Structure formats: structure tokens, C-alpha cells
Amino acid sequence: MLNISHISKTFNPGTVNEKKAITDLSLHLKPGDFVTIIGSNGAGKSTLFNAVAGSFLTDSGSIVLDGKDVTFMPEFKRARMIGRLFQDPMRGSAPGMTIEENLALAAGSGGWFSHVSPADKKRFRDRLALLDMGLEERMKQPVGLLSGGQRQALTLLMATMNPPKLLLLDEHTAALDPGTAEKVLKLTRDIVAEHKITTMMVTHNMNQALELGNRTLMMDSGNIVLDIKGKEREGLTVKDLLLKFKAGAGKNLDNDRILLS
Amino acid sequence: MDPSALLAVGQTALELGLICSLTVLALFLSYSMLNVCDLSTDGCFTLGAAVGAMVAASGHPLLSIPAAMLAGMCSGFVTALLQTKMGIDSLLAGIIVNTGLYSVNIAVMAGSSLVNLNKADTVFTMVKDLLAGTPLENQYKTVTAAIAVVLTVVFLTLFLNTRLGLAIRATGNNPDMVRSSSINPVFTTVVGLCVANAFTGLSGCLMAQSQKSAEINIGSGMVTIALASLLIGTTLLGRGSIFTRAVGMVLGAFLFRLVYAVALRLNMPAFMLKLVSSVIVALAISVPYIKAQWPTIYRRLSYKMVAAARKGGD
DSSP, X not given: OEEEEEEEEEESTTSTTOEEEXXXXXXXXXXXXXXXXXXXXXXXXXXXXXXXXXXXXXXXXXXXXXXXXXXXXXXXXXXXXXXXXXXXXXXXXXXXSBHHHHHHHHXXXXXXXXXXXXXXXXXXXXXXXXXXXXXXXXXXXXXXXXXXXXXXXHHHHHHTXXXXXXXXXXXXXXXXXXXXXXXHHHXXXXXXXXHTOEEEEEOSBHHHHHHSSSEEEEEETTEEEEEEEGGGTTTOOHHHHXXXXXXXXXXXXXXXXXXXX | OOHHHHHHHHXXXXXXXXXXXXXXXXHIIIIIISOOOOTTHHHHHHHHHHHHHHHHHTTOHHHHHHHHHHHHHHHHHHHHHHHHHSOOOHHHHHHHHHHHHHHHHHHHTTTOSEEEOSXXXXXHHHHHHHHTTSTTGXXXXXXXXXXXXXXXXXXXXXXXXXXXXXXXXXXXXXXXXXXXXXXXXXXXHHHHHHHHHHHHHHHHHHHHHHTTEEETTTTTTHHHHHHHHHHHHHXXXXXXXXXXXXXXXXXXXXXXXXXXXXXXXTTOOGGGHHHHHHHHHHHHHHHHHHHHHHHHHHHHHHHHHHHHHHHHHO
């Protein structure tokens, strides 16, 4: 599904601020894979997502998504195949527009001059009802009035309105309160399972990293130092994971936001 | 002020307000929706006036409307291109285009800074002929402007609710989200500015034909006047559907002209118009900010006062 081969990215090359964010990274995902990613501060997790989503072009290597070479495809074109959620719940929706208008834009059905049809409205309503947040009764309200959790749930809905080939979740529950985070996570699971979307998720919650999905990657200094899947992953505890990381990266996992329990 | 004079004041305000409200609606699209303060508005207004006047003077009053709109569109296209494809800040892009348009406008008016339409047919005279014999005969200017405004409001209401319109609105609101909806924000900015400037051009065209002349300074200060009207309109009807807000823009333009016309009647010299509009824009934008700052200012003041009182008491 996703084939990343030997990509590198250096920021501010040739200056004192030079930062090798990703060095010669390769990764292959099978259709339906759900990969959790953990790593130290500045390990390159977000850079990897930015590279895949096309926020910038890589310095070398290639990225192939669903058989299509997207190495030089601009971000907005890749967005047709990639859904993405950020830690900041405000980033995924337009606050000055209503819930309905946001969904209509995300659904993207019809031509440039098409209006939202009654059928679309019904579809939006049904999808919103799945969130169980009462948003289906507030479709005419501006999104700016929603709470962070509600906005993140809405963004999730928008990102998966037309099921993408790849879903990138960049700590998308980290800024939410525990209760809401739980709810958004459950929704994520349900939607991903329903449409069998290939998913990559950055988390700083070690338990979550092991519980969710079928594969766990650990990153350090711009590369993948540990790739755990299949039998090896079953029954693995957080402690095992930390030991494995030390063996792989040659140092302790250093992340000031990591949750061990 | 006697009633008939009052009526005349209202009449002028309505007529000018309607014509200028087209520019306000243009800014409604660029300023309120795209979040771009389009400083080429002055030049674009004059461009519309110049092109409209030249085409009307050559005997094609009907053709002057699409010609002026097309000219405005071109100007908007250049402004949009400068800011999206050439890395020029949006304010600077507007200023650059505005400066360039000065030469273009004189060139359009065949090297002169004034085009006279006294003997030419205009859309207004055409409507006047059409209305001959009906009770509305003397209101022909207002009727013409009203038709243009109604059509524009209807168009904007429909347009801003299409998928393209939603994308344009989201571009000013959250460009990240536009990109993640697989729409290029560069494209929406270009389309938005083209449409907005078409209406600015139309506004200029109607203004020139209504006063039967186009001159190079016809649009100077237009962006401030239109912004003042826009802010008044937003205060009145800033919330609700696009239609409500667009009507608010027209109302804002009318109210602004009304206040100004009344002030003129009260012997305020005509040259004060631009100062009045500047003050309105500055106030309308700064008042919410100062209001938000007020608790801090108040607390600091009262803190100082208590401290001073304590000192005095010792």
C-alpha cells in the first residue's frame, strides 16, 4: 500500500541550524496495516508524516502510495488519498463555517458549482449521529462553537468521509481530556476497522502503542530503529518495549511526554 | 431641514450607497471571506470607471458593463498572481497593482485624466428611456443601481454556497483544511480575487456613468470608504446566512452615505469625507481590541489609585 524507499530530509542544509530530520528511511506497509509509532523527541515522527503527506518534498528517495508514485505530487493532490489528523484539534476544520459546510467541503462530491443536496445533508446527519455527541442537531452552527474534542471528532469524520488510502494520525488525542480522548480513539478504531484503512499513528502512550494496530515502529534520530509485528508483538509489555528500544537505539527512550502506564 | 431637502439627501445617499455597495460586496468577498485586504481596490474602481466610460463613449453603453467587469477581473488576477505565485505579501501586491493601474487607467482614457459622458448614452439613460412615463421615471438612477445590486447579492449568495464558494470561504478561514480537502488554495484565492474585482470594476463603471464622467481620481480612498461601510454592515448583520450578511453590506453602504450626506447638509465641507471614513474604519477595528484590553487597563488604574490613596493616608 505504502512504499517508502530511502527517503532523507535535511532542514537548513549548510547552516549552523542544519538538522538531519530523516536519514535513509525505508518502510513498507501492507493494505490494512495499522502501525503505531513511538520515539524520542525529535526522532522524525512528524517529519515522516509531513514527507508522506507532501508538506515538503524529500531530498532523496521515493514514496509510492497505492501503486502511484507521489514523490513530487503537491500536498493538496495527495490529500485525495491521504487523510490526516493533527494534535491541534483546531487545524482540521474552518471555525467560521458551519458543521454542514465543513462536511460538504470534505465530502467534495459534485462539481465546482454544485450545492449541498438533501441527500448529502442526510448522509452528513447519519455520520454525525455516529459520533454520539449531538452534533447532528447543530449542523447549522459554526464549528468555532464546538469544544476541542468535538472538533477533533468532526475532523476525523471529515478525513474519512471518503475513505482515504492512508490515514495519518499525529498524536490526535494528545490535546484532549482523558474521557474525550478515549471516545475519539474508539471512533478512530471503529472507522478504521469499518473501511479497512491503512493507518499510521504517532502516540506517546506506550500502552496504546502496543494495544492498537498490528505493528509498532520505534524511531530515533531520523530512522526506524525497531519494527515489531506478528508473533513478536503478541504479549509484549511496555517494559519489554523499552528494553528493545535500548537495544535497538543504543540509548534510553528519551521523550518528556511519554506515558509509560 | 425641510422634508423635501431631507428626501433629496436620502435619495442621494441611496443612489451613491447602492453604487458603492458593489465595491463593499467585492470587499465582502476578498476581505471577509478570503481574509485578503485588497489594496488595489482604488485603482480597480477607477479602471472600471475608465473602461466603462470609454466603451459607453464609443456608443456601446450595454457593452460597458461586461467590459468593466472583465477589466476588473484582469486586475484581480494580477493581484492574486503576485501574492500566490510570486511570493509578494498580499498588502504589497495590492499596492503594487494599484500604482501600476494609475498608468493603465490614463492609457485607457487615451492619455487624458478625464472622460466626459455628457452627450453619450449610458446604462442610466437607457433605463431612463425605458421608464419614461412610469412613476419611477425620476428614480431611474436608483432603479438601475438597485437592479445591479440585487443581481450581485443573488449571485454572491448562490456562488458562496457552491463547492467552489465554500472552498473560497474556507481559504480565508483555514487554508490547511482547504488543502486537506484536496483543493489548491492558490486556485481559490485567484478565483475569489477575480470575482471580487469584477464587482469593484462594475461599481466604478456605474459610478462614472451615473455622474457622467470618469476621472483619474474617481476611486481614490474607495477602499477605506468601502471598508467603513463593510464594518458598519458587519456590526448590523454580521451573523447568519450569506444572504443576510450580503444585505448587511448594502445596508452598511447606504448608512455610511446617509451619515455623510447629513453631515454635508450640516455644513461639513465635502473634503472631509475621507477623514470621516478613515476615523470610522480605525474605530470599528480598534474598538473590539480596546474593549478586550479594558479590564487590564482598569485594574492597573485602580491599583495605582489605591496605592496613591494609601500613600496619602500614611
